[in-house]
Amino acid sequence: MSEPNHARRFATLWIVSTIIALPIVLLWVGPLLGPPEGSVQAGDQATTMTVMALIATPVLLLVVLFLIYATIFFRQAPGAVLEGPAVRGDARIQTTWIIVTSLMVLSIAIYGSVELVGGNGVGSGSGPTPLTSPSGHKVRVQVIGQQWAWTYRWPEYGGVETPHLVLPVNENIELNVTSLDVIHSLWIYQLGVKADANPDVNNIAYVKPTHEQTFEVRCAELCGIWHGAMFDHGKVVSDAAFQKWIAAMQVKFAPATKALPPFSLTYLPEPTRRGG
């Protein structure tokens, strides 16, 4: 019995499997990978995750199917004691392999870099001097981490500070994330936001919520005994509702606002009267 053409047979198997798998990844797996599309940036992240998964699917199938195929068809026959024939290099296969893998890696790198910059640092924060920022009006809110609570300061609204986060829908939000003590990390999954909160650092991230919703605010950096308690619910509301809410906060927290220092991008972790 003659040896089958393994290359052709495996290529057929791989191509057919890929054609079947890609729609499944696109329509079913992809939407499970990214955050819910609570903001423009979260939507971009979800798209990026799906694109990456689509690119990775043929590679994954190639590796896994070849492992299975080789295990079945290239296994040593019972009783055989001879080693297999020596395998020499094949310039055509090697050249194809290098070109294809290089193109894939480069395209992923370029696509990832464009998305990273285009996402305005919402996935990690852009540091104090972002490479890009959305054009037009931005609502600025300073997110202040401290052991163990988040508070939010609004420089455009008299510098009032609030214990909860409410955002207007369809507005570009500039998050200025900092900390008063140790390292925290602001994580708002539904809006696709994750930005480190470091003391004496202003870490900027932009986000544009796309619809009214509630979201969860968490700390994603182990920051002490009550790290797990740095949890709150926030809301995205209409612009009118936001204006009403922030006006009420200005009245409610007027005494505290008087006590606050002038708005600053960062605050040294003072006082340290009892610090060692």
Add this chain to the structure above:
Amino acid sequence: MSVVAKKALGVGLAVAIVGVLIGLYVANFATSFPTPVASINSPVAGGGSNLTLETVAAVGSKFSPAHPAWVSYLAKSKGKWVHTTIFQVPAYSVIHVTIYQFDSPTGLRNPFLSQVQGTVGGTATLDGKTFRSIPAEEASHTFAVPELGVFVPLAGVPEEAKNPCEEAPCLPSVNDHRTITFSFRTGRKGRFRWQCFVPCGAGYLSGNGGPMQTLGYMDGFIDVV
């Protein structure tokens, strides 16, 4: 049984015993909490419960042999001060809190928390006078239950006080102190953490360590039952 088998059995038994002991230690550590103290029914008109606490600069070896120099809260139970930070209060009730504050000021890292929040009327009293906020630098500690929205700053005893308390138990009839009172409402049953937001861990990096990071000193639970 061969010598090798006996040795293997011996080693296996020793490892098992050590493993069980480690497991018991970890389980004990993970499940041991300070004894809860229940608030007592209030004799005041309108009902509710009373919770009486004190804050001290040093808890003392009587209450904490391991960390006698740590700052701490104590609670009054059956006429005696006890070292615990787990308080039981009734659900859907008003809790009248009295705190005798014996420690000196440290200052709030976030002055936002110098405003009283979440109490009945949005106020508290300091030495009998109603207040809504205090100067942030005068805060010695806070009593804060974030999930219930309760934040109360506790003003410190002036540095020039003539008769400060060195270590617990501190007595209001003897030592210089500030008296803070406030009331807050409880809702559903549950366990809610409370904490001090002033970085008061003396000797630790930026005041954040030690008693700030250890259950039973500057943080604990309010069990709404």
